[in-house]
Amino acid sequence: MSWLNQPKIYSHEIHTHSLVEDAALAATLDRYPAELLDINAYSYDAEGQVSLETGERGRADGATLLEAIKAGQVWVNLRDAHEAHPELWRHIQPVFDEIADDLGVKPIKVTGQLILSSPQTKVPYHFDAAGVVLFHLRGTKRLWVYPTDEAHLPQESMEKVIMRVQAEELPYRLAFDGDAQVVDLQPGQALTWPLYAPHRVENQGVFNVSLSLDFQTWETRLTRGAHYANGVLRRWGLAPGAMDKTPMAARAGLWAASLAMKKANLAPNLIKDYQRSFALSDQVKPAA
Numbered sequence: 001m002s003w004l005n006q007p008k009i010y011s012h013e014i015h016t017h018s019l020v021e022d023a024a025l026a027a028t029l030d031r032y033p034a035e036l037l038d039i040n041a042y043s044y045d046a047e048g049q050v051s052l053e054t055g056e057r058g059r060a061d062g063a064t065l066l067e068a069i070k071a072g073q074v075w076v077n078l079r080d081a082h083e084a085h086p087e088l089w090r091h092i093q094p095v096f097d098e099i100a101d102d103l104g105v106k107p108i109k110v111t112g113q114l115i116l117s118s119p120q121t122k123v124p125y126h127f128d129a130a131g132v133v134l135f136h137l138r139g140t141k142r143l144w145v146y147p148t149d150e151a152h153l154p155q156e157s158m159e160k161v162i163m164r165v166q167a168e169e170l171p172y173r174l175a176f177d178g179d180a181q182v183v184d185l186q187p188g189q190a191l192t193w194p195l196y197a198p199h200r201v202e203n204q205g206v207f208n209v210s211l212s213l214d215f216q217t218w219e220t221r222l223t224r225g226a227h228y229a230n231g232v233l234r235r236w237g238l239a240p241g242a243m244d245k246t247p248m249a250a251r252a253g254l255w256a257a258s259l260a261m262k263k264a265n266l267a268p269n270l271i272k273d274y275q276r277s278f279a280l281s282d283q284v285k286p287a288a
């Protein structure tokens with residue numbers, strides 16, 4: 001399997017479909033299962049460090065929620081869109097199949113989330129423990145994609161993120177931006193990048209709609225499991241080897257070990273306990 005060593009842009013036509021217009025988005029928000037709807041608000045300090053709050057929609061209907069997104073600094077994810085939004089997924093899947101062919105990857109698991117975000121929304125520096133294709137549908141967003149070396153993506157931090165013992169945050173410094181490739185993503189484009197490449201996003205002053213597709217291949221699944229096992233071993237005082245020097249057969253062994261470790265509950269998932277700390281209904285003024 002080959003994998004990219006720099007970001008790559010593909011084109012699509014999904015942004016021309018009425019499914020991405022306001023009326024359809026409001027209707028989607030109205031009917032979307034509440035347990036699959038995440039509302040996030042980010043705030044930044046002068047150093048670019050971020051804090052995250054999560055919230056619930058309160059009693060807001062779809063149109064009100066959409067207006068709150070356009071007016072505020074919230075970030076709404078409609079998770080599991082590959083199952084919960086089949087009308088949209090019908091258009092995404094064939095384009096993704098072509099992209100996967102072009103990348104030479106054989107996905108074994110594909111998930112998607114539809115992301116509606118405010119004009120000023122920023123997503124902090126992070127990596128995703130999967131392959132990603134970001135289908136851009138409305139607005140403009142700027143992405144910084146960083147190198148995957150130890151300086152930008154320390155292996156120990158990766159392990160902690162993959163073990164889910166901390167929110168998906170990596171150490172970030174503003175100076176990293178000089179090392180990044182910068183992409184201004186437009187509707188009709190789909191962006192992918194090297195596996196695990198750290199990235200951050202800033203909307204360019206307009207309401208944005210994107211569909212983020214995550215995929216796993218056997219190679220990514222084994223590698224993710226190997227990071228998990230290494231994280232547990234490191235906790236036990238052992239020093240795991242560098243992943244880029246760990247052959248796939250050894251990763252498979254570590255992946256198998258990670259399954260046993262998870263069964264033994266050696267790294268409880270603390271994110272599950274993350275409390276929802278605000279309700280959107282407190283922020284939205286009732287309609288006159």
Ligand SMILES: [Fe+2]
Pocket residue numbers: 126127128132199
């Ligand atoms: Fe991401």
